[in-house]
Amino acid sequence: MIRKPLRPLARIFSARSLGEDSNLIEHANRRERVEIEYERILRKTQRRLIMMGGIFIISFGIVGMRMTALAVSEPSEPKARATASHVLASRADIIDRNKRILATNIETHSLYAHPQQVIDPAATARQLSKIFPDINAIEMEARLSGANKFLWLKSAISPEEKQAVHDIGDPGLLFGAREMRLYPNGQLAGHILGGTTFGEQGVHSAEVLGVAGVEKAFDDFLRDPKLNGKPLQLSIDLSVQSALERVLYGGMRLMNAKAASAVLMEVHTGEILALSSLPDFDPNNRPHMLTEGDQADDPLFNRAVQGVYELGSVFKTFAVAQAMELGLVAADTMIDTKRFRWGKYSIKDFKNYGPELTVEKVLVKSSNVGTARLSQMIGDENQKTFLNKLGLLAATSIELVEGPTGKPQYPSNWSEISTMTISYGHGISTSPVHLAAAYSAIVNGGTLVKPTVVKQTVPHIGERIISQKVSMRMRSILRHVVTEGTASYGEVPGYSVAGKTGTADKPSIHGGYQKDKVLATFASFFPSNDPKYVLILTLDEPEDRTQSKPRRTAGWTAVPVAAEMIRRVAPLLGLAPEIEISPQNGLTLANN
Amino acid sequence: MKNLFLGCLVVTVMGLAFWAYTENYATKNALDEIAQLNEDIVLAHSRLRVLNAEWAYLNRPDRLLQLVNANFDDLRLLQLTSDHFARLEQIPYPGPDLGPITEPIEVMNRAKSP
DSSP states (O other): OOOOOSSOHHHHHHHHHHTOOHHHHHHHHHHHHHHHHHHHHHHHHHHHHHHHHHHHHHHHHHHHHHHHHHHHSOOOOOGGGOOGGGGGOSOOOEEOTTOOEEEEEEEEEEEEEOGGGOSOHHHHHHHHHHHOTTSOHHHHHHHHHSSOSOEEEEEEEOHHHHHHHHHHOOTTEEEEEEEEEEOTTTTTTHHHHOEEEEEEEOSSOEEEEEEEHHHHHTHHHHHOGGGTTOOEEBSOOHHHHHHHHHHHHHHHHHTTOSEEEEEEEETTTOBEEEEEEESOOOGGGOOOOOOSSOGGGOTTOOTTTTOOBOOGGGGHHHHHHHHHHTTSOOTTOEEEOOOEEETTEEEOOSSOOOSEEEHHHHHHHTOHHHHHHHHHHHOHHHHHHHHHHTTTTSOOOOSSTTGGGOOOBOOSSOOHHHHHHHHTTOSOBBOHHHHHHHHHHHHTTSBOOOOBSBOOSSOOOOOBOSOHHHHHHHHHHHHHHHHHSTTGGGOBTTBOOEEEEEEEEEEOTTSSEEEEEEEEEEEEEESSSSOOEEEEEEEESOOBOSSSSOBOSTTTTHHHHHHHHHHHHHHHTTOOOOOOOOSSOHHHHHHO | OHHHHHHHHHHHHHHHHHHHHHHHHHHHHHHHHHHHHHHHHHHHHHHHHHHHHHHHHHTOHHHHHHHHHHTHHHHOOOOOOGGGOOOGGGSOOOOOOOOOOOSOOOOHHHHHOO
8 A cells, every 4th residue: 555645745835835834734644644544443453353252152152052952962971981891780690619600690571561551451461360370360450440650560570471471462561671680500509599689670670689698698799880790609519519408308308307407518617518408498489488387497497507406415525525625534534424413403314324434435425424524524614615615605607697697595594504404415506507617616626617608718727726636536536426326327438427416305385395306416527537528417306217116316317317418428529538449449350 | 474374274273173073983983883892792791691591500400410310321320429439559550552563464455365
């Protein structure tokens, strides 16, 4: 642009010639220049303001549209944060010590109804009752015709049932996704596993909650999403559990017992390899609690853990072990076994064993009098302390929700007569699991073990209860109970079985004891020279009727069943028998 | 110079915008792929669970025992007992190695010859 000069010579000269002031021309031009510059700045500023306004409008418009879009959209997790952990969040499996499945989940469906959408309530109800026999057609018709807008029909149905309901073709019947707990082995280890139920239920999913056994005890562990579905590994061996249950059931039937229980425990770790209580139940279809009759007959009642019983002579082992540990007697010390009276009580034996027996024979012959004499030497305080250290006076720490309910019962006033009767297992009630842990401590070298159903990864050496020497002596004495004492039917070729029998009269609800109803127990361990496993077997009201006079003592009832159990189970545990070497044996001949 | 600088800036912004655009869609594709993979994982886990449950159900000890009894004539499987264990001394030591055959004698053809 060509700028206009402030003092144009032509105008200056003409003004001078006319005698006018030439400075006025310059001022006018200068003013014009300023006005032009002002207008230029004004336009530039206006443009900038318009641009700024436009940017603000566009920016706020974008923010406003984004906010509207967020407000009307469904909230969801950012995709980039979604990891695989979300897809695995379901109740964890339960596996045995060899990683075989004991409990898992399967996807199934729930069935619900929207009654106002049901076209033909009568026909639908009729067809539903054909598929599900527990549905009453008349009641269902009334419910489907009611004013309800939503109705749960079944919490979990099988794929076949789903197809059958689908085939009814009624639009008012709807399915929701469900995850159902499955116990593929059926009744096996039912008491250990317990069972589950549905908690909070929605149309799309439902909470699966443990109701008993390890399912309830480890409910938080099994449902913890942080663990990413890590399975719970139990100490149970499925094959051993199966064999044990089979033999126990057969033995219970053979001995005409009304119930039975068995506990197989590893002596050094306290791991329970098999535990059974009969009658039992299928955790897939957990029965309702017994509301009438004797609660002890309820299949849900775990006799091995919850049932506390006077177990009888199996307790003599503890009196003898303690007396030897305190240095009061040796195995060959003679003990007075003549019957005697204490106040109004008479202490006597099953039969007369003569005026005195050695300590070893007291246990082998199972002398009540001899054990009572030993308990007098031990004293009530010492006995109570010892039994407490063995864990026989408190509930076990076993990881089943029923564990704390198996609390031992003993007299609040531990008098001298109580000391005597408790020494031979009367006046104190404990569970078979208590007994298994206590026997493990006596024979494993003398250290305490805590019963557990969870597989242990590191060895725990418990508190010392008795010395190694006394423990070894007890093993040999208890072996003699089998070779020459009350448990002679307990001999299993190849597996040097040792143990102690106990036959306790069952208490009557009217007070006192019942004459013809007993609880027969065999507390055994094997092999006796280096014990690996303890087996406690209990039969409730057994009766061997093969002879003219029924036989009920443990030596005739519980011992043969336990022997068969060991014969069956020991090879499965990988326990090699002690084999006699003969010059001519099958294997060598087969080679020839 | 200023115009050249502004021109470069515009080209750069356009380039970056194009890069951001392609990256955005690549990310969205990757996220969709992850979502699809997660769905596949869920389905695979579900299948695996069913297969494991079925395997456990088919191998339950009761059923195996029934199968063993039903097929006893063919398989002759017996319960593991203490008789099935042997000591190492009871297994015969392997015999001496016969060594390689250096002078083979043909017998099959010879027998057939007249």
